Amino acid sequence: MTELFESLGLMRSLTDxxxxxxxxxxxxxxxxxxxxxxxxxKGGVLRIEDRAKGNLEVHCCIGDYHQHPLxxxxxxxxxxxxxxxxxxxxxxxxxxxxxxxxxxxxKGKSFGTLTFYDKEIExxxxxEKDLWLLLVVAQQLSFAIENVTARREISTLIQEQEKRVKQxxxxxxxxxALLTTVHFERILHLTLTAIxxxxxxxxxxxxxxxxxxxxxxxxxxxxxxxxSAEEAGRIWASLSQKRESPSEWIAQISSPSxxxxxxxxxxxxxxIPLEENSCILSRTVLEGKAFNVEVPQSEEGWIQTRCKRGCxxxxxxxxxxSEHLSHNPRVYxxxxxxxxxxxxxxxxxxxxxxYNQNPITEEDLQYLTMFCNQAGxxxxxxxxxxxxxxxxxxxxxAQTFLVHQEKMAALGELSTSxxxxxxxxxxxxxxxxxxxxxxxxxxxxxxxYTQTIMKEVRRLERTLSQFLxxxxxxxxxxxELDLREIVEESLSMVIQGDNGGIQxxxxxxxxxxLVKGHPEQLKQAFFNLIxxxxxxxxxxxxxxxxxxxxxxxxxxxxxVEIEDTGAGIKPEHLHHIFNPFYxxxxxxxxxxLPIVHKIVTTHQGQIEVDNRPGxxxxxxxTLPAEEEKEDEKDSRGR
Amino acid sequence: MKKILVVDDEESxxxxxxxxxxxxxxxxxxxxxxxxxxAQIPRFKPDLIxxxxxxxxxxxxxxxxxxxLFERQVPIxxxxxxxxxxxxxxxxxxxxxxxxxxxxxxxxxxxxxLLGLL
Numbered sequence: 065m066t067e068l069f070e071s072l073g074l075m076r077s078l079t080d081x082x083x084x085x086x087x088x089x090x091x092x093x094x095x096x097x098x099x100x101x102x103x104x105x106k107g108g109v110l111r112i113e114d115r116a117k118g119n120l121e122v123h124c125c126i127g128d129y130h131q132h133p134l135x136x137x138x139x140x141x142x143x144x145x146x147x148x149x150x151x152x153x154x155x156x157x158x159x160x161x162x163x164x165x166x167x168x169x170x171k172g173k174s175f176g177t178l179t180f181y182d183k184e185i186e187x188x189x190x191x192e193k194d195l196w197l198l199l200v201v202a203q204q205l206s207f208a209i210e211n212v213t214a215r216r217e218i219s220t221l222i223q224e225q226e227k228r229v230k231q232x233x234x235x236x237x238x239x240x241a242l243l244t245t246v247h248f249e250r251i252l253h254l255t256l257t258a259i260x261x262x263x264x265x266x267x268x269x270x271x272x273x274x275x276x277x278x279x280x281x282x283x284x285x286x287x288x289x290x291x292s293a294e295e296a297g298r299i300w301a302s303l304s305q306k307r308e309s310p311s312e313w314i315a316q317i318s319s320p321s322x323x324x325x326x327x328x329x330x331x332x333x334x335x336i337p338l339e340e341n342s343c344i345l346s347r348t349v350l351e352g353k354a355f356n357v358e359v360p361q362s363e364e365g366w367i368q369t370r371c372k373r374g375c376x377x378x379x380x381x382x383x384x385x386s387e388h389l390s391h392n393p394r395v396y397x398x399x400x401x402x403x404x405x406x407x408x409x410x411x412x413x414x415x416x417x418x419y420n421q422n423p424i425t426e427e428d429l430q431y432l433t434m435f436c437n438q439a440g441x442x443x444x445x446x447x448x449x450x451x452x453x454x455x456x457x458x459x460x461x462a463q464t465f466l467v468h469q470e471k472m473a474a475l476g477e478l479s480t481s482x483x484x485x486x487x488x489x490x491x492x493x494x495x496x497x498x499x500x501x502x503x504x505x506x507x508x509x510x511x512x513y514t515q516t517i518m519k520e521v522r523r524l525e526r527t528l529s530q531f532l533x534x535x536x537x538x539x540x541x542x543x544e545l546d547l548r549e550i551v552e553e554s555l556s557m558v559i560q561g562d563n564g565g566i567q568x569x570x571x572x573x574x575x576x577x578l579v580k581g582h583p584e585q586l587k588q589a590f591f592n593l594i595x596x597x598x599x600x601x602x603x604x605x606x607x608x609x610x611x612x613x614x615x616x617x618x619x620x621x622x623x624v625e626i627e628d629t630g631a632g633i634k635p636e637h638l639h640h641i642f643n644p645f646y647x648x649x650x651x652x653x654x655x656x657l658p659i660v661h662k663i664v665t666t667h668q669g670q671i672e673v674d675n676r677p678g679x680x681x682x683x684x685x686t687l688p689a690e691e692e693k694e695d696e697k698d699s700r701g702r
Numbered sequence: 703m704k705k706i707l708v709v710d711d712e713e714s715x716x717x718x719x720x721x722x723x724x725x726x727x728x729x730x731x732x733x734x735x736x737x738x739x740x741a742q743i744p745r746f747k748p749d750l751i752x753x754x755x756x757x758x759x760x761x762x763x764x765x766x767x768x769x770x771l772f773e774r775q776v777p778i779x780x781x782x783x784x785x786x787x788x789x790x791x792x793x794x795x796x797x798x799x800x801x802x803x804x805x806x807x808x809x810x811x812x813x814x815x816l817l818g819l820l
Binding site: 483484487488489490491492493494495496497498499518521522525529 | 712714715717718721722756783801802803804805806
């Protein structure tokens with residue numbers, strides 16, 4: 065009885081030891097030493113299952129134990145059958161052998177076995193009492209193992225939760241930053257910055273490609289990332305000193321117009337057909353899912369991207385990487401994620417860790433995908449907003465045009481009756497003034513009166529003619545014209561012979577495409593402009609005329625600039641100079657400019673005014689040129 | 703002496719044309735509208751007619767058509783305050799189209815050309 069109490073006391077102290085230390089390894093050793101005392105055994109072994117290998121292996125041992133294949137078999141049997149085993153054997157020549165082996169089990173499964181060998185005192189064999197005690201010890205052991213395992217699992221779970229909460233709060237911060245603007249370029253830049261900064265998603269580089277549905281291509285839009293490992297190091301060093309939240313950093317980041325990095329310029333050049341299904345970028349769009357790609361080092365010692373068909377990913381980014389690395393990476397990993405907007409993929413984000421060569425884990429990819437879902441919506445919003453602005457602008461232009469057209473129509477109706485009512489009296493006044501003039505001798509003072517009447521009538525008649533040609537559409541016959549000749553003719557109508565104090569500067573391009581137009585109308589338009597310029601200059605000044613070819617939106621145009629050094633146009637009149645109903649005493653242009661405007665727009669051209677009040681004004685006329693063959697161009701060069 | 707009939711609803715224009723053309727050596731009669739003109743032609747037998755387009759009652763184009771029904775040879779000069787009829791009229795019934803102007807040189811030259819005096 066005393067022996068049993070002693071044993072129970074030892075077991076109790078064993079439990080206390082575990083509860084105070086919670087150290088499983090030390091507890092294993094202590095269990096073996098205590099067990100050896102309780103069972104008076106020569107040795108003891110603790111076997112624990114190795115889950116990965118599916119093996120039962122000796123975890124720790126004490127004293128002598130039977131290192132015999134049979135012993136291993138016994139342990140396995142106990143482990144799998146979960147049944148205790150006791151063997152006492154008296155060999156003929158060998159000393160007495162005894163084994164006591166029990167499974168360590170909890171919740172129906174085994175963790176391992178606990179075995180003691182060879183009782184050292186009489187009767188040199190284990191009794192039933194020993195077996196029961198060992199079962200209790202094994203029970204304690206299994207409680208301890210379960211306890212520790214549960215603790216480990218809980219702490220792992222807590223860590224994961226903390227990480228997830230941190231990720232979500234970062235995502236929230238980044239999304240907050242995305243909501244600060246609807247400007248398209250800015251949104252793209254914010255997205256890529258969020259992906260690359262350490263406090264954000266922390267990738268080394270990020271590139272963004274947008275889907276162009278019309279041309280079925282994927283086009284590089286923007287990239288953010290250092291151009292070299294040295295630059296990367298500098299940026300990280302400066303960022304590590306910052307302590308603000310991601311949304312605060314993002315707000316401070318420079319605007320995209322300052323993004324002149326080599327990578328950004330390179331990516332902007334990339335165009336990949338969507339049908340190129342060997343390219344990972346187009347696949348990301350077509351399949352609408354993220355990819356995580358690891359490219360191993362080639363035998364030659366540098367990395368080769370997977371696509372060998374010379375697609376842009378292979379040729380541009382791949383070449384770029386191997387050229388600009390300070391040292392070749394062993395592997396190159398990159399990942400892509402689709403940008404979703406309104407049920408379709410609107411773009412792709414490509415990320416890599418070129419400089420620190422961190423592997424891209426599935427978790428990183430998941431995080432990236434989550435962020436890209438948000439970013440896709442923000443980008444789509446920005447696109448819609450941009451579209452809205454464009455439409456709004458067009459609508460405004462159309463409205464202005466309509467208002468102008470309406471004024472024109474009203475003017476047309478008026479003009480017919482006005483013409484009749486004014487022209488006839490003018491003919492009489494002027495006609496009789498002429499008759500009178502002829503009967504007055506040149507020396508008589510009355511001669512000046514008749515001359516004045518005739519001059520003023522002539523002026524009124526000219527105004528009336530301009531007005532009528534402005535309001536009444538005439539069917540136009542367009543011809544191919546050389547604007548240099550037209551302008552020369554207009555010029556000769558204004559300046560004849562002596563220029564006086566006016567310096568005339570002509571800069572005519574030697575090679576100029578033809579323009580399709582109505583010669584008389586264009587002559588009239590340039591006459592009006594040159595005449596105005598001449599009037600504006602007064603006694604002394606410079607009149608400059610420039611004619612040169614120009615490519616606008618890929619279409620060939622011819623531009624004529626007429627510049628004077630006169631007084632310019634008063635800013636308050638500037639908005640009205642093309643309005644036929646607008647007139648003030650100071651508006652010396654009269655109907656001249658509305659007519660020029662009408663003629664230029666009839667020719668699908670544009671008229672712009674560069675006004676410098678007090679210093680002069682430049683009228684800039686841009687007319688679409690005829691499509692032409694190269695040989696024609698050569699033959700017309702002056 | 704060549705005879706000219708001036709048709710215009712404005713009295714001052716009729717007076718101006720009459721005096722100016724008489725000074726050029728023509729015999730001139732005037733009519734204030736189409737009706738008067740059509741009545742005068744058989745009696746006066748003009749060598750040339752100037753015809754205003756915009757007139758109350760029968761306009762110049764209508765008068766032109768009426769004259770052409772019985773008088774196919776006499777040259778007719780259309781005179782108008784504005785050029786918008788120029789496009790369709792020069793090509794058919796009339797012989798010339800002149801936009802009214804205080805300076806009558808163009809009208810006089812046209813008349814002389816049509817009468818073969820140049």
